[in-house]
Amino acid sequence: MTSAGEPEGAAPSPDKSPPRREEGRPYLTGGKPERHRGDKTFWQRFREELYADNTFTVTALAVVLALAVGAVLMVLGDEAVRQQWAYFFYQPLQTLQASWDFIAKAYSDMFKGAIVNPDTLNRWFWGMTTWQQVLRPISETLTNAAPLILTGLAVAIPFRAGLFNIGAQGQAIMGAIGAGTIGILLDLPAIIALPLALIVGIVFGGLWGGVVGVLKAKTGAHEVIVTIMLNYIAALFLGWYILQPGIKDPARTDAISKEVYGSSLLPKIFDPSLRVSLSIILALLAAWAMAWLLNRGRFGFELRAVGYNPNAASTAGMKVGATVSVTMALAGALAGLGGATMVLGTAQVLTNGVVGQIGFNGILVALLGRVKPWGVAAAGLLFGALQSGGQAMQTFAGVSNELVTVIQSMIVIFVAAPMLVKSIFRLRKSPSEAASAVLAKG
Amino acid sequence: MEPGEIHALLGENGAGKSTLMNVLYGLLQPDKGQILADDKAIKIRGPNDAIAAGIGMVHQHFMLVPVFSVAENVMLGHEPAKGGFLDHAAAVRLVREVSEQYGLPVDPDAVIEDLPIGIQQRVEIVKALTREVDLLILDEPTAVLTPQETDELLMVMRGLKGAGKSIVFITHKLREVKAVADRITVIRRGKVVGTAEPTAPESELAEMMVGRSVVLEVPKKDTPPGELVLQVEQLIVADDRLHRAVDGVDLEVRSGEVLGIAGVQGNGQSELVEAIMGLREAQAGKVSLLGQDVTGWDTRDVLKAGVGYVPEDRSVDGLVKEFSIAENLVLDLYRSQPFGGRFSLNPKAIVESAGGRVDEFDIRTQSAEQPAGSLSGGNQQKVVIAREMSRPLKLFIAAQPTRGVDVGSIEFIHKRIIAEREVGTAVLMVSSELDEVVALADRIAVMYRGRVLAVVPPDTPREKLGLLMAGVTDTGEGEEPS
Numbered sequence: 001m002t003s004a005g006e007p008e009g010a011a012p013s014p015d016k017s018p019p020r021r022e023e024g025r026p027y028l029t030g031g032k033p034e035r036h037r038g039d040k041t042f043w044q045r046f047r048e049e050l051y052a053d054n055t056f057t058v059t060a061l062a063v064v065l066a067l068a069v070g071a072v073l074m075v076l077g078d079e080a081v082r083q084q085w086a087y088f089f090y091q092p093l094q095t096l097q098a099s100w101d102f103i104a105k106a107y108s109d110m111f112k113g114a115i116v117n118p119d120t121l122n123r124w125f126w127g128m129t130t131w132q133q134v135l136r137p138i139s140e141t142l143t144n145a146a147p148l149i150l151t152g153l154a155v156a157i158p159f160r161a162g163l164f165n166i167g168a169q170g171q172a173i174m175g176a177i178g179a180g181t182i183g184i185l186l187d188l189p190a191i192i193a194l195p196l197a198l199i200v201g202i203v204f205g206g207l208w209g210g211v212v213g214v215l216k217a218k219t220g221a222h223e224v225i226v227t228i229m230l231n232y233i234a235a236l237f238l239g240w241y242i243l244q245p246g247i248k249d250p251a252r253t254d255a256i257s258k259e260v261y262g263s264s265l266l267p268k269i270f271d272p273s274l275r276v277s278l279s280i281i282l283a284l285l286a287a288w289a290m291a292w293l294l295n296r297g298r299f300g301f302e303l304r305a306v307g308y309n310p311n312a313a314s315t316a317g318m319k320v321g322a323t324v325s326v327t328m329a330l331a332g333a334l335a336g337l338g339g340a341t342m343v344l345g346t347a348q349v350l351t352n353g354v355v356g357q358i359g360f361n362g363i364l365v366a367l368l369g370r371v372k373p374w375g376v377a378a379a380g381l382l383f384g385a386l387q388s389g390g391q392a393m394q395t396f397a398g399v400s401n402e403l404v405t406v407i408q409s410m411i412v413i414f415v416a417a418p419m420l421v422k423s424i425f426r427l428r429k430s431p432s433e434a435a436s437a438v439l440a441k442g
Numbered sequence: 443m444e445p446g447e448i449h450a451l452l453g454e455n456g457a458g459k460s461t462l463m464n465v466l467y468g469l470l471q472p473d474k475g476q477i478l479a480d481d482k483a484i485k486i487r488g489p490n491d492a493i494a495a496g497i498g499m500v501h502q503h504f505m506l507v508p509v510f511s512v513a514e515n516v517m518l519g520h521e522p523a524k525g526g527f528l529d530h531a532a533a534v535r536l537v538r539e540v541s542e543q544y545g546l547p548v549d550p551d552a553v554i555e556d557l558p559i560g561i562q563q564r565v566e567i568v569k570a571l572t573r574e575v576d577l578l579i580l581d582e583p584t585a586v587l588t589p590q591e592t593d594e595l596l597m598v599m600r601g602l603k604g605a606g607k608s609i610v611f612i613t614h615k616l617r618e619v620k621a622v623a624d625r626i627t628v629i630r631r632g633k634v635v636g637t638a639e640p641t642a643p644e645s646e647l648a649e650m651m652v653g654r655s656v657v658l659e660v661p662k663k664d665t666p667p668g669e670l671v672l673q674v675e676q677l678i679v680a681d682d683r684l685h686r687a688v689d690g691v692d693l694e695v696r697s698g699e700v701l702g703i704a705g706v707q708g709n710g711q712s713e714l715v716e717a718i719m720g721l722r723e724a725q726a727g728k729v730s731l732l733g734q735d736v737t738g739w740d741t742r743d744v745l746k747a748g749v750g751y752v753p754e755d756r757s758v759d760g761l762v763k764e765f766s767i768a769e770n771l772v773l774d775l776y777r778s779q780p781f782g783g784r785f786s787l788n789p790k791a792i793v794e795s796a797g798g799r800v801d802e803f804d805i806r807t808q809s810a811e812q813p814a815g816s817l818s819g820g821n822q823q824k825v826v827i828a829r830e831m832s833r834p835l836k837l838f839i840a841a842q843p844t845r846g847v848d849v850g851s852i853e854f855i856h857k858r859i860i861a862e863r864e865v866g867t868a869v870l871m872v873s874s875e876l877d878e879v880v881a882l883a884d885r886i887a888v889m890y891r892g893r894v895l896a897v898v899p900p901d902t903p904r905e906k907l908g909l910l911m912a913g914v915t916d917t918g919e920g921e922e923p924s
Binding site: 296297298299300301302304305308309311312313314315316317318319 | 719721740741742743744745746751753758759760761762763764765769773774776777782783784785786787789
């Protein structure tokens with residue numbers, strides 16, 4: 001029986017070199033032989049995949065659908081365009097034209113604010129403006145993306161261990177408090193001040209997350225409940241903290257802290273006039289480190305095993321409680337770093353809203369990024385671009401910035417309901433679906 | 443299928459028996475082909491279509507709501523209603539009628555979780571019968587029963603046959619097939635390989651199932667047991683519901699011997715083994731390994747001390763199905779060289795070593811990088827056994843090592859266990875398959891309600907073992923101090 005070799009196995013594909021002992025090994029499991037992916041050229045595969053239900057296509061189409069929903073809302077929300085619709089039956093073409101013009105203007109403003117403005121590029125070419133102006137939209141996108149990537153990772157990593165971290169917001173706030181305190185109180189040389197502020201931020205966030213893991217491991221307290229409660233506590237603690245003497249800015253009557261000493265601020269990476277700072281480098285490094293941890297790290301192996309099957313993990317001698325605790329501390333540290341980059345990068349003071357909504361947006365980023373580190377990085381960049389583009393859209397097209405929040409949410413809803421996207425666009429079944437399902441575990 | 447016939451479907455695990463029956467019951471859709479009933483092609487899109495077509499099914503894993511009463515479970519899905527309210531009395535009446543008609547006594551008001559497994563199964567059968575089915579599918583019904591309960595079930599099956607019902611009886615136990623079946627169809631790898639009469643000899647049926655001749659007996663060398671490896675003294679362990687599951691057990695296992703623990707599932711065997719492994723806290727008593735007290739140790743340390751452990755439910759405790767075979771093979775070794783350092787893993791070493799294991803343990807897969815969940819039950823079990831046998835062992839604990847495993851794999855696993863015994867490992871084997879315990883063990887400890895009732899030699903008559911498993915001791919005889 002074992003002599004019945006399968007032709008596929010005997011001719012291994014050039015770009016995939018299976019371990020030698022597999023060659024000529026029959027398909028004893030009895031399934032029909034699968035074609036090796038390498039039997040086709042890259043372009044054949046590309047064409048097959050392009051309109052199939054793989055992750056990338058589904059995500060891209062989810063973005064398209066969300067922008068379409070956004071367009072409808074834009075038309076409904078604009079007074080002038082809405083009035084034009086009253087004449088739809090008299091002047092249908094004009095009505096559609098007006099709607100289309102409005103949508104096109106808004107979305108092109110969004111693009112200009114997020115990636116590059118062709119006008120500026122043109123003027124720079126003729127020497128009429130500086131290169132800094134050309135890069136400004138990108139700089140804004142990267143600046144917005146950095147903390148989102150970090151909080152996205154703070155949600156994604158526990159997710160791989162079977163934990164739903166709703167607490168990135170609170171962990172980011174604690175990180176901001178830790179980093180901000182160092183920056184406000186200590187005027188040290190930058191070489192000490194900045195690392196110290198970052199580390200304290202990471203530790204504060206890590207402790208805030210670690211508590212959740214320890215409570216879960218020791219008492220079984222559900223992490224969703226605990227993190228939600230800790231979010232409230234962190235937010236209210238921040239509100240109290242910035243009013244304390246020594247922290248509060250004595251020259252102001254409102255709730256705002258003193259400014260962070262310049263030595264603690266994150267250095268700008270391109271040019272002082274562009275906001276993009278070391279934070280994006282830190283975020284991408286964190287994504288890389290988490291990808292390594294999950295795929296190659298010993299702890300990542302434990303983390304994934306616990307996430308998939310805690311019973312089997314403990315039967316094999318893994319310490320599930322310790323893994324859960326460390327994972328939550330790691331998540332808190334990532335979110336804490338995210339909060340720290342906001343106070344040491346863009347905000348430079350502590351206020352009630354210093355971290356914005358990065359913790360909650362991190363949940364969206366993690367889901368959109370399919371809880372994989374590089375996916376999270378890509379999703380963070382997309383959300384960063386939507387946010388900086390939204391600013392431009394508000395300023396120039398007069399569309400409310402809140403629309404971006406709606407679009408972000410719609411993207412995640414469409415991604416979370418892949419069947420919807422697949423049926424709307426009638427996608428084929430992806431030939432590499434099975435392969436990517438295997439890869440999905442990292 | 444003829445009316446009033448018991449048709450046995452015999453095949454290895456992963457042969458496609460359950461898949462075929464799930465298609466019949468509408469839980470899965472066929473890719474191709476059709477189902478004929480009374481010479482007409484019928485389409486079954488879901489269990490409701492199946493019930494309408496007169497097909498009922500009793501699943502391997504019972505589909506009962508544990509906190510509901512018998513009557514409530516029976517009416518689930520077609521609740522008798524009166525003016526929008528549930529008619530509980532009607533359900534109770536229905537259960538009474540059916541159970542009297544077919545001689546299946548059950549108390550309609552009993553709560554499912556309080557009933558023994560055998561009675562729960564009876565409830566499943568009653569449930570199917572209340573829907574007036576003509577064809578009843580029983581998917582591995584005897585896997586969870588004592589020998590006595592099995593006999594009762596076989597009686598019930600004959601009774602149903604007498605009442606004109608047809609039964610499809612799925613199993614891989616040859617003895618039961620021969621006892622009740624009118625016709626036997628053997629399935630191998632998704633294909634019907636033949637039909638046989640119940641008079642055919644067991645070895646012939648086994649050969650049809652596996653596709654080659656099978657050795658049902660395992661040859662054992664006569665080796666005297668050596669030093670004391672595992673000693674359990676007065677161990678008391680609570681189960682998840684804090685009932686006392688293990689109630690003062692004493693056991694000894696010496697190197698080079700197999701101690702088999704026989705008993706119907708749920709008599710404390712699982713809790714006993716989990717306590718030895720450090721997976722469950724012992725309330726009192728002592729576990730020692732080679733003279734060292736290991737009570738309350740971490741599982742990791744117990745494993746490190748030279749214990750191999752095959753948990754009873756591989757899909758729950760044994761494997762991470764989403765992980766590759768290679769990753770599963772190092773699930774407890776990833777911390778040691780060459781597989782992992784202090785922080786990192788060495789995927790190359792993991793995959794390379796997996797290649798050797800896959801060949802040595804005859805794990806049938808295209809590649810060691812396939813997810814473990816894609817394997818059939820028997821091959822999944824081989825992964826667990828390969829992993830646990832890849833370290834030098836002092837003690838090998840195997841809980842239900844061949845549950846849900848095909849005949850071919852059973853043979854292989856038995857050989858490996860005996861090979862372990864032959865090199866001087868102490869083996870503790872828990873099994874609810876009496877045949878397996880008798881075939882492998884040097885001594886048999888029978889557990890009932892958390893106690894070891896007796897430790898007997900393997901040539902004890904089956905009837906006596908069966909009685910012991912049911913808790914009947916005839917005092918004085920066969921009872922040795924362990």
